[in-house]
Amino acid sequence: MSRIVVAIPKRETGIQIRNLLVRNGFDxxxxxxxxxxxxxxxxxxxxxxxxxxxxxxxxVYGELRADLPQxxxxxxxxxxxxxxxxxxxxxxxxxxxxxxxxxxxxxxxEEMFEWQRRKRRGRKSERNERQxxxxxxxxxQLMEKKEISEAEAHRYLQKYSMExxxxxxxxxxxILEMMDERSSEK
Numbered sequence: 001m002s003r004i005v006v007a008i009p010k011r012e013t014g015i016q017i018r019n020l021l022v023r024n025g026f027d028x029x030x031x032x033x034x035x036x037x038x039x040x041x042x043x044x045x046x047x048x049x050x051x052x053x054x055x056x057x058x059x060v061y062g063e064l065r066a067d068l069p070q071x072x073x074x075x076x077x078x079x080x081x082x083x084x085x086x087x088x089x090x091x092x093x094x095x096x097x098x099x100x101x102x103x104x105x106x107x108x109x110e111e112m113f114e115w116q117r118r119k120r121r122g123r124k125s126e127r128n129e130r131q132x133x134x135x136x137x138x139x140x141q142l143m144e145k146k147e148i149s150e151a152e153a154h155r156y157l158q159k160y161s162m163e164x165x166x167x168x169x170x171x172x173x174x175i176l177e178m179m180d181e182r183s184s185e186k
Contacts, residue, residue, distance in 0.1 A: 002027070002043060002047060002048055002049050002109070002110050002113045003027050003028075003029045003045055003047075003048040004021060004026055004027060004028045004029065004048060004049045004050075004106070005028070005029060005030045005031075005032060005038055005041045005042075005049070005050050005051070005052060006018050006021070006029075006030070006032070006045070006049060006051045006052070007031075007032040007034070007035070007037070007038050007050060007051070007052035007053070007064075008033065008053050008077075009033055009053060009055065009056055009057055010033075010039060010124065011031065011033055014031040014032070014033070015031055017031075017051065017097075017102075018031050020099065020102070021071060021102075021103075021106065023038045023046060024103055026106060026110075029045075029048075031090065032056075033056065033057050034056050034057040034058045034059075035056045035058050035059035035063065035064040035067070036058055038050055038052070038056075038064060038068070038119075039064075039067055039068070041166055042069060042072060045072075046071060047069075047071035047113060048071075048072050049073050049074075049075060049106065049109050049110070049113075050064070050068065050072055050073070050074045050075070050121075051074075051075045051077065051106070052064065052074065052075075052076060052077065053076070053077050053078075054076060054077070054078050054079070054081075054082040054084060055082065060082075061074065061076045061084065061090070065087075065089065068090070071110070071141070072089070072134065073089055073090075073091070073109050073113075074089060074091070075091050075092070075105055075106065075109065076090060076091070076092050076093070077092075077093055077094075077095055077097065078092050078093070078094055078095065079094075079095050079144075080094065082186055086175070089108065091105060098099045116147055122135065127169065131169040134169055134172045134173055134176065135157065135168060135169060135172045137172070137176060138153075138157060138171075138172035138175045138176050139153040139154060139157065139172075140153075141175065141176060141179050142156055142157070145179065157171055157172055157175070160175075
């Protein structure tokens, strides 16, 4: 289940939306009135859904979208006064809110997240022999150079893979290339 952050300039309205979503089984982790508050949540979460108005206290939805990680989706509540362009990561819903439309839109966004998770899990098992060899060689190099166990080398690769946003194979390849460069410089 995806985590949801509600961001509406009027806190009371945001709380009403949160309560509606929670009563219908959604995981709402916060109600905000500014974009900075949302970005603070985004720093902690891997992914999520932001339900917000076009204009927050400190920024408009487009500025917020530009600052959010790609793993976040936005549902922008619009009055029609401010044109909102729908993109791959931005959906819109017209005000006044219709409860059923809001719930359907959030369910659809959660289903999309679940599909993406399954797709990512499926990709993990699709490594070919060459990719497994690259990862094994990188682990062996790390074990030798850093004098660590295989499990520690694997965690090292995973950590830098997640931080860089690259696959485990790409991270292993970069580490091998860096170690080869260092060896040739000596």
